């Protein structure tokens with residue numbers, strides 16, 4: 628009887644010891660998809676219903692890269708009435724205006740940005756640009772790019 632109890636305790640100890648530190652493995656995974664310096668090589672990621680971060684600030688002439696880091700399909704579509712007057716409209720799918728982007732999404736899922744896909748736009752005019760994910764607009768999936776002189 629004494630010996631059996633001892634073995635049970637020893638087994639319990641072994642289970643605890645099997646919980647190895649995972650930090651080394653996690654660092655290796657985090658290294659995927661980065662520029663090699665540990666920083667992500669995109670500016671705005673996405674969850675199921677949000678852009679992250681929701682707002683980014685850049686300088687004129689710089690680009691923003693969005694990456695769909697979620698499993699759901701999204702769009703990045705500028706609010707035509709909420710970008711600087713002289714600025715170019717931008718949208719996944721390359722549409723020339725917001726109405727077309729919306730029509731294409733609802734008719735054929737046009738402009739879809741699938742998991743792991745990226746979209747980049749260069750901002751040449753200073754100001755604030757509000758944009759939306761068309762399928763998740765009702766859920767508040769909107770973001771902003773602030774372009775400073």
Ligand SMILES: [Cu+2]
Nearest residue numbers: 701760763768
């Ligand atoms: Cu979305």
